[in-house]
Amino acid sequence: MKKLIDVYPYRITENGVKFLVFLRSKKKIYADQWRMIGGKVDENESYWKAALRELNEETGLVPDHFWVVPSVNTFYEAASDMIHHIPAFAAQIPANEEIQLNEEHTSYKWISADEVQLYLRWPEQQRLIRLIQTILEDPSNRLLPEWEIAL
Numbered sequence: 001m002k003k004l005i006d007v008y009p010y011r012i013t014e015n016g017v018k019f020l021v022f023l024r025s026k027k028k029i030y031a032d033q034w035r036m037i038g039g040k041v042d043e044n045e046s047y048w049k050a051a052l053r054e055l056n057e058e059t060g061l062v063p064d065h066f067w068v069v070p071s072v073n074t075f076y077e078a079a080s081d082m083i084h085h086i087p088a089f090a091a092q093i094p095a096n097e098e099i100q101l102n103e104e105h106t107s108y109k110w111i112s113a114d115e116v117q118l119y120l121r122w123p124e125q126q127r128l129i130r131l132i133q134t135i136l137e138d139p140s141n142r143l144l145p146e147w148e149i150a151l
Contacts, residue, residue: 002080003041005051006073006088006125008132009061011095011110017133018112020093021119022058022105034109034119036129038086048149051089059108060100063091067147071131073124089149090132 009020022037024030039054041047048068055061069088076083099108111119113133116126135142 001082002084003047003050004084004086005039005041005047005054006086006128007037007039007051007055007091008069008088008129009037009055009059009063009091009093010132010136011093012136016112017136018110019116019129019132020059020099021109021111022101023107023109025104025106028104033121036120036125047087048089051087051091052151055091058102058104061091061093061097063151064094065092066090066149066151067143068149069128069132069135070144070147071128073122073128075122075124088128 011018011020019036021034024033024035026032037054037058039050041050045053048066052063052066055063067090069090071088073086073088074084101108109119113130116129120126120129
């Protein structure tokens with residue numbers, strides 16, 4: 001069984017939360033689709049460490065703040081006849097940090113949660129971005145200590 005992760009990089013700007021999305025290379029799975037960061041968990045690797053590794057491999061970035069999104073991306077994959085339950089992680093990216101794309105992506109954009117349906121086609125990924133925005137913009141500061149991962 002494949003163990004997978006999703007990572008949602010974001011920045012908090014004067015215009016609200018902006019999410020980093022990537023255009024997949026024509027030579028990779030999900031070719032020419034806008035996506036967030038996703039990847040496989042290596043043997044004997046924890047989900048959260050795989051998420052940090054994938055973020056760094058695909059962008060060269062190390063987050064300022066890293067936390068577990070209190071929900072999972074769930075979908076059925078017909079090719080493998082498997083139901084996937086993928087933990088999601090949010091990664092706050094430092095302002096003005098340079099993004100270094102690897103061969104998996106050809107472009108990137110910073111988008112708002114209101115624009116997510118124009119880029120991400122998977123409903124669960126759209127839902128998770130909206131959830132992250134809600135958590136970050138909630139005046140009662142709903143980001144719980146149990147979700148945070150110390151770097």
